[in-house]
Amino acid sequence: MFSLEGRTALVTGARTGIGRALAVGLATAGADLVLHGRNDDLDEVEAEVRKTGRQVSRWILDLSDPGRIPEAAERLGRIDVLVNNAGIIRRAPAAEHPYAAFREVLDVNLDAIFLLSQAIGARMLARGSGKIITIASMLSFQGGVNVAGYTAAKHAVAGLTRALACEWAASGVQVNAIAPGYIKTGNTERLWDDPVREPEIRARIPAGRWGDPEDLVGAAVFLASSASDYVNGHLLAVDGGWLAR
Numbered sequence: 001m002f003s004l005e006g007r008t009a010l011v012t013g014a015r016t017g018i019g020r021a022l023a024v025g026l027a028t029a030g031a032d033l034v035l036h037g038r039n040d041d042l043d044e045v046e047a048e049v050r051k052t053g054r055q056v057s058r059w060i061l062d063l064s065d066p067g068r069i070p071e072a073a074e075r076l077g078r079i080d081v082l083v084n085n086a087g088i089i090r091r092a093p094a095a096e097h098p099y100a101a102f103r104e105v106l107d108v109n110l111d112a113i114f115l116l117s118q119a120i121g122a123r124m125l126a127r128g129s130g131k132i133i134t135i136a137s138m139l140s141f142q143g144g145v146n147v148a149g150y151t152a153a154k155h156a157v158a159g160l161t162r163a164l165a166c167e168w169a170a171s172g173v174q175v176n177a178i179a180p181g182y183i184k185t186g187n188t189e190r191l192w193d194d195p196v197r198e199p200e201i202r203a204r205i206p207a208g209r210w211g212d213p214e215d216l217v218g219a220a221v222f223l224a225s226s227a228s229d230y231v232n233g234h235l236l237a238v239d240g241g242w243l244a245r
């Protein structure tokens with residue numbers, strides 16, 4: 001039920017952090033991988049995925065110019081599982097938040113996800129099967145501080161996940177999201193490196209620790225596999241209990 005053998009998964013932002021762990025995790029569960037990178041510097045993650053014995057290819061595209069996605073997606077072969085993971089964060093108080101930073105975050109964290117899901121989803125609909133998994137956030141539910149653009153984008157992808165799920169569920173395409181809690185990656189380095197903020201955050205996590213990227217693999221394998229064929233439009237929190245508090 002959880003085997004991904006015979007499926008091909010595309011993971012965006014596969015070079016580092018959560019994307020890298022999910023690429024290796026999906027391959028371990030049996031999927032062949034298309035690794036997406038902003039630049040062609042994916043040797044390390046590709047070597048890790050190859051150790052699982054699965055097929056690997058690359059798709060290189062800077063997602064900060066989302067208008068290029070439809071044409072670039074034509075170069076892709078069959079994709080059974082799309083993981084919309086690539087994302088950025090820009091921190092500044094809302095009153096001074098530069099509009100350019102707000103737009104930059106929306107382009108990568110929302111527009112690119114819509115256009116890629118549309119391009120790949122259309123082919124999934126024609127085949128009558130497919131899985132789309134978007135990496136959302138605690139800030140798909142909460143407001144956060146100093147991250148207006150990021151929070152706006154992460155709330156928006158929660159809505160987009162539900163909207164696509166409603167339209168595509170009857171055609172055999174499941175669209176869901178994973179909402180990670182506080183995970184130790186480059187994205188959160190400024191927080192876990194901060195001697196004041198880090199213990200404050202940890203004290204609020206019922207599990208008593210930050211998550212590792214590997215903590216998200218189980219949820220991704222579930223949402224990529226036939227075990228989740230009747231799960232549609234769900235945001236699965238993997239947060240050590242953060243939202244339950």
Ligand SMILES: NC(=O)c1ccc[n+]([C@@H]2O[C@H](COP(=O)([O-])OP(=O)(O)OC[C@H]3O[C@@H](n4cnc5c(N)ncnc54)[C@H](OP(=O)(O)O)[C@@H]3O)[C@@H](O)[C@H]2O)c1
Nearest residue numbers: 013016017018038062063064085086087137182183185187
């Ligand atoms: N860490 C957390 O606690 C946490 C919590 C909730 C949600 N998330 C979400 O998880 C996802 C992955 O983040 P992460 O924590 O693993 O951070 P990360 O290590 O910084 O990874 C982000 C990935 O996105 C790629 N990317 C960024 N801008 C891009 C662009 N313009 N074009 C193509 N690729 C681009 C990066 O590519 P390069 O390597 O080339 O820069 C990188 O591979 C994001 O959507 C993030 O919002 C993270």
